[in-house]
Amino acid sequence: MDFDTYVNGLSSNDPLKIKLVESEARYENIKTKLLQNISISFDETKVFCTELLNKVPSSDELKLCHHCEDYTFWNTYLTYFRNLAGGIEYKKFDSNKLKKTLENQLATTGTIDATSLSKIPMLYVVDPVEVEKDLNYLYNVADQWKTIIYSNNQNNKVLEASCKEARDQLKLLEKSVRNFPFDKGKFLYKRKERGIILRAKYIYLLAKDVLETYSLQDLTLSIFGKEIVVNEYSIVHIVSRHFAAAAHQHFVDKTYHNEEVHPKKMHLFLKKIFDIYSKHINPNGMSLDKIMFKFKGQLYIIYTSIQQIHLRGVGLHKYRRLNTMFPASEEKKKLEMANGYNEIVVDKDMSIYLVPV
Known part of the structure; x- marks a missing residue:
């Protein structure tokens, strides 16, 4: 019995069948959008391409492969960003490993143990030939994007914000070798530039x-009845400077968020914080330009400002x-505490501070 026959024979309420049916339905829905030239989100792109690149595509699907360029970059970059040398x-990550493992399990035992799904290793070690191919691909992307970074991207606010940060x-990288101009021709400099x-x-x-x-409403936070907007500048600036320390070539004096704050869900984290402020503090005389809290x-x-x-x-x-929002270094923490801001302890994990106007 092959895998598809086995799945078709499962009851409609079987967890494995439900998962596979839902996954296939979403894939087909996204494919239909693309065939009708309807724009899809990057999240939908990732779903579509994960499925497409692990199957034998039909003639219609072959026409859609170009939609996976950003997906290919995303996955390749996340594999190599810590070391581009x-x-x-x-x-x-082998997105097809689950199905291949289930097929092997079915061929060996004649059944599938659903309880083993979470234990299946989904990673494999990349062989040197593939590494070289992938790194050359990333180098080519970097060379192409260097032109984009220095282009006029004002019609695309997200692109312009990310390019400005770059x-x-x-500029900092170039400044670091100003007194050693020959270093600009060295591989280390080029690697940092590409990074x-x-x-x-x-x-x-x-x-x-x-x-x-997320909608504009989702990204509009409220504190004391006042709105604070999380926009493209907010996301790009904070992620650029305060996430993934391993990828940074500069900003060595910056501090970086840990797993408590996810870059895609910063606004949800802040919403909880601002709700706590609204419940525990009288806003009179408190600054919204600078907000401080202690978590775990x-x-x-x-920092916020009027735009x-x-x-x-x-x-x-x-x-x-x-x-911006960042975890304070120990030195910064000492400086801030020396200001004598009034601390309100909410619980064992949370304290908020009154920063006056």
């Missing part, structure tokens, strides 16, 4: 994913934007 062991980091550029593309895709997944022993600092934008038919519109 090669020479170490890399592991890749330009700032590239900055590739990270810019990754952050662009991540920010795009967030803004496609870590001091966090948030303005011209809206067609409306004129000048002012709003408060989330500029």
Whole structure:
């Protein structure tokens, strides 16, 4: 009995069948959108391409393979971003490993043990030939994106925000070798430059994913009845400077978020924090430009500011934007505590501070 025959014979309420049927239905729905030239989100792209690249595509599906360019970059970058030089062991996620393992299990035992699904290893060690191919692919992407970074991208706010961050980091890189001009021709410099550029593309895709997944209402936070907007600048700036320390070529003086804060769900984390503020503090005399709290022993600092934008038919519109949020270093923590801000202990994990205007 082959795998498909086995699955077809399962009852409609079998967990494995439900999962596979739902997965196939979502894939077909996304494929239909693409065939009808309907735009899809990056999240949908990842779902579609995960399925497409692990099957023998039909003629219609072959026409859609170009939609997987960003997906291919995303997965390849996440495999290699810690070290773009090669020479170490890399592991890749095998999205087809689950089905292959189940097929082997079925062929051996005649059945499938659903309880074993979570124990199936999904990673494999990448062989040197594949590593070289993947790194050359990333180098080519970096060379292409270098042109984009220095282009005028003002019609795409997410792209412009990520490119500006990259330009700032590239300036720092160039400044670091100003007294050693020959270093610019060395492989180490080129590797750092490519790392900055590739990270810019990754952050662009991540920010795009967030803004496609969540609505403006989702990304508009409230504290004391005042709105704070999380926009493309907020996401790109915070992710660029305060996530994934291993990928940073510069900003060595920055601090980085741990697993408590996920880059795609920052606004959800902040919503909980702001709700706590609204319940425990009288806002009179408190600044919204700078907000401080301590969570699980870590001091966090948030900066916001009033921004303005011209809206067609409306004129000048002012709003408060989330500029940054970062965990304070020990040195910064000492400096802030020396200011004598009033601390309100909410529970064993949470304290909030009154920062005056």
